[in-house]
Amino acid sequence: MPEARDRYLTLDLALRVGEILLSSGAGAADVTATMLSLTHHLGLRNCDVDVTFTSLRVxxxxxxxxxxxxxxxxxRHRDIDYDDLTRVDALVNALxxxxxxxxExxxxxxxxxxxxxxxxxxxxxxxxxxxGAAIGVLLGGDLPMLAxxxxxxxxxxxxxxxMSRRRLPDFYQQVAGGLLATLVAAVTTAAFPSVFPxxxxxxxxxxxxxLxxxxxxxxxxxxxxxxxxxxSARILEALLATAGIIAGVSGGLTVARMLGLDMGFVQPGAAGGFEYVPFMMFGGGLAAAAFALSCYAPWRSLLPIxxxxxxxxxxxxxVLIQEIGRTWAASAAALLVGLVAYAASGRFRVxxxxxxxxxxxxxxxxxxxxRGLSLIGAEQGDSAEGIVAMVTAASIxxxxxxxxxxxxxAAQPLRREARRLERRLSGPRLVGPLRARAPRPARIQDAEAPPPNT
Known part of the structure; x- marks a missing residue:
């Protein structure tokens, strides 16, 4: 019985760690690897871990x-808290x-x-x-629009x-959010048409x-x-959440058209040329850091984010200004994020x-x-162009x-090679070889020789 109890405690610890990782958005591969590392280190070899969207089994x-x-x-409950995720990651490394x-x-x-x-x-x-205001800076809005x-x-x-406190599904939360945003924009436009063009x-x-x-x-x-x-379950969840946004925004646009309001298309002022790129970089950096703080990320991670x-x-x-395409521009930027984030995470311990x-x-x-919703729903809009815009959104x-x-x-093998090079060249090397060589084994005829003086 004591041995069985000890094993159950180990399995329970792995499940609790996996639950926090999965609810925080970690991939199933990462959750599985972490749970197997814990059980193997604590003496349970060849455990079987099964991770699905709503359950963990070991x-x-x-x-x-x-x-x-x-x-x-x-x-059952998914509440993103990057502070808890960071603390659990540090706990796993310490164990x-x-x-x-x-x-402990x-x-x-x-x-x-x-x-x-x-x-x-x-x-x-x-x-x-x-x-949200920083996203407005990214889009080139003025001060009233940012407010x-x-x-x-x-x-x-x-x-x-x-709505989440009342246990309403995420789909209805996304619908309500999109509808509220559209109605707020419509009301402000109707009340102050000259201030909010x-x-x-x-x-x-x-x-x-x-999103x-x-x-x-x-x-x-x-x-x-x-x-x-x-x-497949996560993709379906993402599709339902995005469909909720589309439903809410399209419903708000329909109400605005019934009231005779023209919401118009988005023409961000920051998309005109290279001279606007610094403003967009400032808005994007501020938006990312503020969103990380809203998800309770550690303060030390806000600046690198x-x-x-x-x-x-x-x-x-x-890349976008060169008219290469939004999808390729997004791919290039995301590849850079993946490369840099792996190195920055180790330095800032997140x-x-x-x-x-x-x-x-x-x-x-x-x-x-x-833009796709506006083109599809407009009376004289181009539905085909609107569908292309929606497909472009999915591809992005x-x-x-x-x-x-x-x-x-790509970053993981690069980091391993960098660590090997750092270990090879670390330490004071003002004299002597850069790489220490292991002593050769003694020959058989020298086995009876006396040891050297120390």
Whole structure:
């Protein structure tokens, strides 16, 4: 019985760690590898781990003649908290390095789960508002438009939070968010037509903020790494969430047309040439850092997230101005994010997921989605062009996720080679060879020779 209890405690620890990772948006491959590393390090060899979208299962059989030990844990609540994710990642590393034992790890993970968020709720909502206003800077809006985008983003966040407290599905939360953003833009345009000449910018900024909560990254990673069941479930969830945004925005546009309001197309002022790229980089970096703060990312990670996002926006806009295409521009920027985020995560002691997801926020295809809806719903619009815009939005989302994952694949061997070179050249080398050679083994005839004086 004591041995069986010990094994159950090990399996329970692996399940608790996997639950936090999966609910925070980690891929099934990462969750499986982490759980297997924990069980193997704690003495349970050849465990079987099965990760799906809503459940985790781990089993262990010490002998073919004995029944297998099996534990299952359901993942029903998904609340992204990058501070908890970072602390769990540090806990796993400490346990694998034998800095703590299993009992200490269980106590720490219990404290992580029971402790609330690092920031109060109002601070997270304020950060969402700042991120929405920064997206407005990215799109080239003026000060009144930034103020409305700030208020609309906070209103959407509060509305989604209250709906989630009532256990309403994410689809209806996305519908309500898109509808609220469109109605806010329509009301402000009707009340102050001369002050808000481009209400579509508010809708586009809100669409990008709604897309930020969609788990494109985990869905594409699961599909690419062979977890097809989990990947299919996550892709379906992402499609439903995006469909909710489309339904909400299209409903708001219909109401605006019934009231005789022309929302117009988005013509960002920051897309005119290279002279606008610095403004877009500033807006993209601020939006990414503020969104990371709204997801309770550690403070030490905000500066690198903002810098990486700003650099990615610069690459994206530079490629886009050359008229190469939005999809290829998104791929190039996402590849850069994946390459840099892997190195930055080790230096700032956060998982790469904490850097990657906020860094691609400024490049999410909110502009293409709104333009497609506007063209499809307009009385004299081009439906074919609208459908092309929606397909472009889907291709941009796939390009961002796959580009980041490819960057991570490329960064891992590069980092290993850099570490080998650093170990080879580290230390004082003012004299002597750069590479120490191992002493040659003694010859047989010298075995009886006396040892040298020390």
């Amino acid at each position: 089993s262990y059989q010490s002998d073919p003649d004995e029944p297998a030990l099996l534990q299952v844990r359901q993942v 694998l390095a034998d800095a703590i034992d299993r009992d 790890a269980r106590a720490r993970i219990a404290r992580i789960v029971s402790t609330g968020h690092a920031l109060p709720r109002w601070a997270s909502t304020l950060a969402v508002g700042v991120s 409305i985008a700030f208020l609309a983003a906070m209103g959407i966040d509060v509305l989604k939070w209250r 481009q209400p579509s910018l508010v809708i586009t900024a809100s669409v990008i903020m709604l 930020a909560g969609v788990s494109f990254m985990g869905a594409i990673q699961d599909a690419l790494t062979g977890f097809y069941i989990t990947g 903002g810098f990486i996002a700003a650099t990615a926006v610069g690459v994206y806009q530079t 998982p790469p997921l904490v850097i990657v997801v906020p860094a691609i926020l400024p490049m999410l295809p909110g502009l293409s989605i709104y 989302a796939i390009a961002l996720a796959s580009g980041v994952i490819l960057g991570e694949y």
